[in-house]
Amino acid sequence: MTTTAARRDRQREQLIDAAERAIAERGLAGLKARELAREIGCALGAIYNLVRDMDELVLRVGSRTLARLDEALGHASQAALVKAPEDAAGRLIAVALAYSTFARKNPRLWRTLFEHRMAEGAEVPEWAIAEQMQLFRHIMAPLAALLPDADEQQRLLLGRTLFSAVHGVVAIGLEEKLVAVPRRELDHQIETLVRLVCAGLAADTGLIR
Amino acid sequence: MTTTAARRDRQREQLIDAAERAIAERGLAGLKARELAREIGCALGAIYNLVRDMDELVLRVGSRTLARLDEALGHASQAALVKAPEDAAGRLIAVALAYSTFARKNPRLWRTLFEHRMAEGAEVPEWAIAEQMQLFRHIMAPLAALLPDADEQQRLLLGRTLFSAVHGVVAIGLEEKLVAVPRRELDHQIETLVRLVCAGLAADTGLIR
């Protein structure tokens, strides 16, 4: 016999599954409460016993996307570390390329991470922010190897800058409005950017004072 | 005596004015057809004699934003050119900082340039794309001075990468979800990024082959 709470938990998973599929296939704008209700076989209003509102649902899908992204970056970093333990710059490039690859393979789910805006008065819950911060690990570790003498705060700032820069290249390269930049070209852009920054760091670490 | 066509043109300007104000004050989500009609004193349906739909209205507001952004970047580039004619890297930094400043002063209008998605089947009209491309002038000119020997296509690619990277830093730095990064810190991030890339270029121009 299944208790009510257990069944509700199961339905909540189904709901998030359905929402994830809808976003993956038709983007954030293609996520409709009525369609989800039809898909998981419940009444329209029942959705609001599973999640507070659509915002929460989007955040829960985002949480899954972040987890998969985190895994992908981790694998890339690990593989690069095994291949060339001394090449911190190579690890940074590997992570950046993995980021790009993930975005290209999951375009709509990835876009949703940045497109989504909370409803009028609502704030992003703390757990969602914490999950985003987790991603920085994959950049900070190679960066610490690259700049062992810089202080932690400088490295954090540079890590954020590097992440933002790579994100920008990917975001504009895969922009839906324009024709997407071909994979080879985008990878080349990213590699160039990270290499140039690393070369700049090697040439004069005083730049990040 | 005012002809009908002239009055319609005047009303169209009023409509775009009102839309621009609405977006500037409350963001893209705060743009409502009914409110615009009330504001410019016409019936709801009359809006659709002035523009095809809301998408076109947003694009026309975007066109104005791009024109002002273009002007701001032009001024910054010009000022840097007068101040230090030989310092191409300095001009790139000046343009990047001007971009950041514009984004900070016009956050919602600037965001709208990237947030906006056309309705289901609609494509971005060609004139809107052309306007965006115009912006690259301000990056390509200093870049040509910095890399006189690189071929044009390599420079174009690098210019797009640089623009995207700076855009990413600004976009994430001013992200609405999080607390905005303080101005000084953001400027420092941007300057560091551009300096590092330029230093990387100086260290080994082979990197962009």
Add this chain to the structure above:
DNA sequence: GCAAAATCTTGAACGCCGTTCATCGCGAGG
């Protein structure tokens, strides 16, 4: 085991959105 209470489910209804369209009134051409 059964009645009572608490809880969950339901889908119609609400308010809002962009867009359309039958209708009407007014400015322009003869």
Add this chain to the structure above:
DNA sequence: CCTCGCGATGAACGGCGTTCAAGATTTTGC
């Protein structure tokens, strides 16, 4: 001045997320 066509009008349409009164179902207390 008259008519006729075109632009203005706002109610209506379909769709959205969300709410809620009412009915169904499970849990509780004895």
